[in-house]
Amino acid sequence: MPPTPTSFSDYLARVRAGIREVTVDELRALRATHGDALLVLDCREPDELEGGVIPGAVPLPRGQLEQRIEGIRPDRAGPIAIYCASGVRSALAVQALAQLGYADAVNVAGGIEAWIAAGHALDHPRRLTRSQLARYSRQLLLPELGEAGQRRLIDARVLIVGAGGLGSPAALYLAAAGVGTLGVIDHDAVDLSNLQRQILHGEDTVGRPKVDSARRALGRLNGDVTVIPMAEHLTADNARRVFTGYDVVVDGTDNFATRYLINDACVLLGIPNVHGAIMRFDGQASVFAYQGGPCYRCLFPAPPPPELAPNCAEAGVLGAICGVVGTIQAVETIKLLAGLGTSLSGRLVSFDALGMRFRELKVKRDPSCAVCGDHPRITELLDYAVSCSAPS
Numbered sequence: 001m002p003p004t005p006t007s008f009s010d011y012l013a014r015v016r017a018g019i020r021e022v023t024v025d026e027l028r029a030l031r032a033t034h035g036d037a038l039l040v041l042d043c044r045e046p047d048e049l050e051g052g053v054i055p056g057a058v059p060l061p062r063g064q065l066e067q068r069i070e071g072i073r074p075d076r077a078g079p080i081a082i083y084c085a086s087g088v089r090s091a092l093a094v095q096a097l098a099q100l101g102y103a104d105a106v107n108v109a110g111g112i113e114a115w116i117a118a119g120h121a122l123d124h125p126r127r128l129t130r131s132q133l134a135r136y137s138r139q140l141l142l143p144e145l146g147e148a149g150q151r152r153l154i155d156a157r158v159l160i161v162g163a164g165g166l167g168s169p170a171a172l173y174l175a176a177a178g179v180g181t182l183g184v185i186d187h188d189a190v191d192l193s194n195l196q197r198q199i200l201h202g203e204d205t206v207g208r209p210k211v212d213s214a215r216r217a218l219g220r221l222n223g224d225v226t227v228i229p230m231a232e233h234l235t236a237d238n239a240r241r242v243f244t245g246y247d248v249v250v251d252g253t254d255n256f257a258t259r260y261l262i263n264d265a266c267v268l269l270g271i272p273n274v275h276g277a278i279m280r281f282d283g284q285a286s287v288f289a290y291q292g293g294p295c296y297r298c299l300f301p302a303p304p305p306p307e308l309a310p311n312c313a314e315a316g317v318l319g320a321i322c323g324v325v326g327t328i329q330a331v332e333t334i335k336l337l338a339g340l341g342t343s344l345s346g347r348l349v350s351f352d353a354l355g356m357r358f359r360e361l362k363v364k365r366d367p368s369c370a371v372c373g374d375h376p377r378i379t380e381l382l383d384y385a386v387s388c389s390a391p392s
């Protein structure tokens with residue numbers, strides 16, 4: 001039977017009768033009771049937020065509500081309060097949430113207009129500029145990222161260790177995506193033999209420090225990105241200073257000494273380590289030290305002896321394979337920063353270019369791991385005497 005025609009006002013009255021509504025003062029009381037457990041959603045359109053939002057509210061336009069709510073609030077039992085301009089769109093939003101199983105969602109009657117009329121304070125969130133909206137438009141279209149995710153990228157700080165084969169594509173894609181601050185540490189100068197894979201550099205920067213070349217290339221791509229060049233070796237003595245303040249570390253090194261140092265520093269400082277490695281026609285990538293997940297030592301407890309640990313200078317590598325693995329590292333970094341999808345934490349992806357196959361290995365945290373285990377033996381950083389640290 002077709003539904004009986006009904007006016008919008010009748011429809012809205014029926015919706016309202018089936019949901020819970022609170023006044024703006026009751027919303028303040030709910031906040032006092034639940035604290036941060038109460039999710040306050042602003043379901044207006046982005047251009048309506050310029051006049052201000054209720055402090056602490058998360059912007060989620062009505063049109064994206066059903067798609068994105070699980071990403072924002074996976075737990076369906078927690079309390080949610082939704083508002084819009086006057087309480088109409090948010091009433092429909094509460095009904096939609098109830099159908100998705102969010103049982104404890106309430107509508108804020110009168111919306112932001114009632115909040116302002118009651119004399120309560122507003123927050124004025126920083127908005128993207130017109131040129132940022134244009135530059136990032138193709139990724140802003142992704143509802144999973146949106147303007148809030150882009151803001152997180154702009155506010156983020158990522159350290160790239162090594163401006164070489166892996167660091168080059170990772171840095172370029174992170175700069176292009178708008179990650180606001182990129183630290184780059186590399187002690188080396190650009191050599192002609194680097195250009196086959198290290199696409200940050202060009203013929204015009206051969207002989208120059210790699211970090212200067214990187215700053216030029218990244219600045220040309222995105223002038224909004226702050227590049228912090230560090231022309232030095234990463235050592236046990238400086239690792240804490242170098243790493244502090246970064247949200248994610250991208251491991252773009254090609255030697256085991258630095259790889260173990262990065263791993264241990266990331267575990268000790270609680271910074272996720274986006275790992276990549278390449279050799280000949282093969283590559284691998286993972287995410288270590290992230291939210292209680294395993295670290296590189298859980299997988300490989302100690303560095304191999306030097307004679308079993310060749311690097312690119314000795315074993316060779318196809319340049320485009322660096323592009324595949326470094327780009328996976330950029331994707332994983334963006335996911336961590338913006339809170340998207342499922343990270344590679346707990347999984348090692350290995351890539352065989354000749355067979356064009358990706359394989360996946362489960363990695364578990366090892367309770368007896370020397371650095372991230374239950375009784376860690378490594379509590380301070382140390383340098384490893386591995387003699388395979390040829391230029392990256």
Ligand SMILES: [Zn+2]
Nearest residue numbers: 295298369372
């Ligand atoms: Zn471990």
